Amino acid sequence: MNSTNLDPTKDTLVPLLRRMLLIRRVEERLSADFHAGKLPGGVHLYIGQEAVAAGVCAHLRDSDTITSTHRGHGHFLAKGGSPRAMMAEIWGKQEGICRGMGGSMHVADVSKGILGANGIVAAGLAIATGSAFAAKLDKGDRVAVCFFGDGASNQGTFMECLNVSTLWQLPTIFVCENNNFSEFSPTATVTAGAIIDRARAFKIPCTAVDGNDVLAVWRAAGAAVEHARKGGGPSFIEAHTYRLHGHLEAEKSFLKSPYREDREIEEWRQRDPLRRFKDYLTGERICDGGEIDALEAEIAEIVEDAARFAEAGEPADPNLVFDIMFHEQRA
Amino acid sequence: MAKKRYIQAINDALMEEMARDPKIILFGEDVEISMFGDTQGLRARFGADRIRNTPICEATLTGMAVGAAASGYRVVLHMMFSNFIYTGFDAIANQMAKLRLMTGGQMRFPITVLAGYGGGRSSAAQHSDTPYPALMNLGGVNVVVPASPADAKGLLKTVLRADNPTFFLEAGGRGAETAEVPDDDYTIPLGKAAVLREGRDVTIVAIGTMVKHGVAAAAELAGKGIDAELIDVRSLVPFDEDTVLASVRKTGRLVVADEARDRCSAASHICAVVADKGFGSLKAAPKRVTVPNVAMPYAPNAEKNVLPNATKIAEAAAALVNAKAGS
Numbered sequence: 001m002n003s004t005n006l007d008p009t010k011d012t013l014v015p016l017l018r019r020m021l022l023i024r025r026v027e028e029r030l031s032a033d034f035h036a037g038k039l040p041g042g043v044h045l046y047i048g049q050e051a052v053a054a055g056v057c058a059h060l061r062d063s064d065t066i067t068s069t070h071r072g073h074g075h076f077l078a079k080g081g082s083p084r085a086m087m088a089e090i091w092g093k094q095e096g097i098c099r100g101m102g103g104s105m106h107v108a109d110v111s112k113g114i115l116g117a118n119g120i121v122a123a124g125l126a127i128a129t130g131s132a133f134a135a136k137l138d139k140g141d142r143v144a145v146c147f148f149g150d151g152a153s154n155q156g157t158f159m160e161c162l163n164v165s166t167l168w169q170l171p172t173i174f175v176c177e178n179n180n181f182s183e184f185s186p187t188a189t190v191t192a193g194a195i196i197d198r199a200r201a202f203k204i205p206c207t208a209v210d211g212n213d214v215l216a217v218w219r220a221a222g223a224a225v226e227h228a229r230k231g232g233g234p235s236f237i238e239a240h241t242y243r244l245h246g247h248l249e250a251e252k253s254f255l256k257s258p259y260r261e262d263r264e265i266e267e268w269r270q271r272d273p274l275r276r277f278k279d280y281l282t283g284e285r286i287c288d289g290g291e292i293d294a295l296e297a298e299i300a301e302i303v304e305d306a307a308r309f310a311e312a313g314e315p316a317d318p319n320l321v322f323d324i325m326f327h328e329q330r331a
Numbered sequence: 332m333a334k335k336r337y338i339q340a341i342n343d344a345l346m347e348e349m350a351r352d353p354k355i356i357l358f359g360e361d362v363e364i365s366m367f368g369d370t371q372g373l374r375a376r377f378g379a380d381r382i383r384n385t386p387i388c389e390a391t392l393t394g395m396a397v398g399a400a401a402s403g404y405r406v407v408l409h410m411m412f413s414n415f416i417y418t419g420f421d422a423i424a425n426q427m428a429k430l431r432l433m434t435g436g437q438m439r440f441p442i443t444v445l446a447g448y449g450g451g452r453s454s455a456a457q458h459s460d461t462p463y464p465a466l467m468n469l470g471g472v473n474v475v476v477p478a479s480p481a482d483a484k485g486l487l488k489t490v491l492r493a494d495n496p497t498f499f500l501e502a503g504g505r506g507a508e509t510a511e512v513p514d515d516d517y518t519i520p521l522g523k524a525a526v527l528r529e530g531r532d533v534t535i536v537a538i539g540t541m542v543k544h545g546v547a548a549a550a551e552l553a554g555k556g557i558d559a560e561l562i563d564v565r566s567l568v569p570f571d572e573d574t575v576l577a578s579v580r581k582t583g584r585l586v587v588a589d590e591a592r593d594r595c596s597a598a599s600h601i602c603a604v605v606a607d608k609g610f611g612s613l614k615a616a617p618k619r620v621t622v623p624n625v626a627m628p629y630a631p632n633a634e635k636n637v638l639p640n641a642t643k644i645a646e647a648a649a650a651l652v653n654a655k656a657g658s
């Protein structure tokens with residue numbers, strides 16, 4: 001019996017909320033810090049999409065790997081990355097998870113199986129496929145998940161990775177987060193047909209889910225992970241969601257015209273995955289308001305602590321580049 | 332003359348040339364809304380046939396540029412950040428740069444590839460490269476690196492009217508810088524460097540993003556009684572050897588400022604040319620001021636540490652001038 005067909009218990013549900021809240025509140029802080037001019041580089045925020053990372057990563061162990069995108073904070077935190085180390089990275093500090101060398105678009109924690117956010121659209125697909133190949137060679141039950149956007153699905157590498165993963169029956173889990181936009185282009189203006197149909201051509205398990213419904217994501221991902229762990233090969237999930245913030249926080253400073261209507265953003269706010277999940281938990285009497293408030297308070301403290309840690313950190317070591325460009329060899 | 336932003340000058344050149352020549356088409360990711368501003372307003376003026384947003388698919392876009400050009404169009408391909416040139420590199424290196432020769436000269440490739448390059452904004456290593464050394468080494472593509480608004484406009488017009496594939500690389504983060512741009516319909520030939528300042532003591536050759544720092548370095552050196560000659564190469568392929576060699580014959584000293592990584596940089600090539608053809612006039616070994624052979628770090632202090640700047644250029648030049656002959 002597939003365990004994920006069962007109704008999740010409170011022990012499963014509360015951690016899901018916790019992860020979603022953590023992502024949301026960390027990113028709200030990053031947004032504020034960015035607009036206050038405190039961050040050295042740009043940030044692409046995941047606000048509105050938290051259910052996808054949380055619902056998928058709930059099934060993963062540290063030994064499983066994920067690859068992510070330029071919009072990678074949510075995946076990093078959902079897979080168990082440290083808020084302190086991530087924020088310090090985004091601040092460009094020595095204490096950062098990549099010692100200040102990578103920044104927002106490149107947060108990675110290999111010890112947690114987070115092979116990294118990535119600045120090259122669709123690069124993570126092949127990296128995850130390679131990691132899945134390694135998992136298969138190891139003969140264990142590790143899986144590799146690649147998170148990618150609807151925009152990334154237009155890169156040829158998507159087809160190439162589906163092909164190799166299917167041909168070799170690799171434990172690759174393709175999670176396409178369709179958030180309606182590819183940068184500033186509405187998805188339909190740059191994407192023909194349904195993305196899921198591209199994966200269906202390979203006759204692998206394909207599921208479309210409401211990406212703003214964390215339980216729907218959690219169920220679909222549970223099935224895909226179990227399938228991969230048992231040696232069943234790759235799966236594809238398309239999670240339909242929406243990014244509530246800009247493509248990047250700075251976009252209003254350089255775009256001459258809007259690319260979406262405020263009304264549309266407002267509509268999607270009504271479907272905010274975090275609010276929906278809270279309503280579900282209280283409506284089903286799984287949690288009461290007091291429990292959720294306590295969780296909010298706990299998360300607020302974690303975020304405040306991480307932000308302070310980041311701000312107080314030491315600037316990156318400028319000479320590090322020469323020491324770490326190669327392993328045991330100076331650049 | 333009127334003061335114009337660098338990015339506006341590029342936009343003007345595109346507007347004027349697309350109005351002149353209905354065979355010019357332009358495509359790339361989000362060129363309609365225009366992130367950098369260089370393609371701003373083109374869609375409204377020239378319509379969907381000639382200006383198009385594409386899906387994210389660089390490997391296909393570069394191949395499509397080759398195919399559309401081989402079929403009679405004059406293609407402008409916008410690659411956004413220059414690092415994405417790597418994503419589309421196969422059709423650039425194996426097709427665009429080679430097919431003309433391989434078809435016995437049957438094909439012509441009026442292709443202009445636009446991309447912003449360079450660091451300095453904490454964009455990290457995948458959005459900060461200066462990739463022209465790789466392009467210079469292909470053989471079959473031109474590489475243009477305008478530093479001023481007037482040059483950007485005049486060079487782009489030349490490129491858009493020419494029949495060879497050309498990378499027109501925009502100095503990243505410099506779009507808002509303004510300078511005088513002539514009002515008339517002028518062009519600037521490729522392969523002609525500009526001498527921005529005449530001097531006797533040392534030649535500073537600056538490339539693209541480094542020109543601004545070269546200007547500041549020359550001013551700094553003047554304060555110390557060192558008279559630097561400053562040359563903006565403007566195009567790397569073709570490259571104006573004559574202007575650089577003539578200058579070195581006069582000064583006997585050469586510093587090349589280049590934002591590429593040092594190994595096989597454009598600066599290495601220029602120093603090699605001067606060592607080869609100007610050896611007799613050199614009073615000291617040529618110096619390169621470049622980025623070390625590392626990936627661009629994100630943290631601002633670490634990034635600043637590896638990027639060339641006016642002080643590094645001035646120090647290199649002063650060291651050459653102050654070095655005793657033969658040491």
Ligand SMILES: Cc1ncc(C[n+]2csc(CCOP(=O)(O)OP(=O)(O)O)c2C)c(N)n1
Binds near residue numbers: 150152179181360411
């Ligand atoms: C190879 C490459 N091409 C272009 C870009 C510029 N770019 C960054 S994000 C993006 C859109 C990505 O859309 P999608 O995959 O849907 O992800 P989303 O931003 O919606 O999360 C583009 C075109 C890039 N980073 N890498």
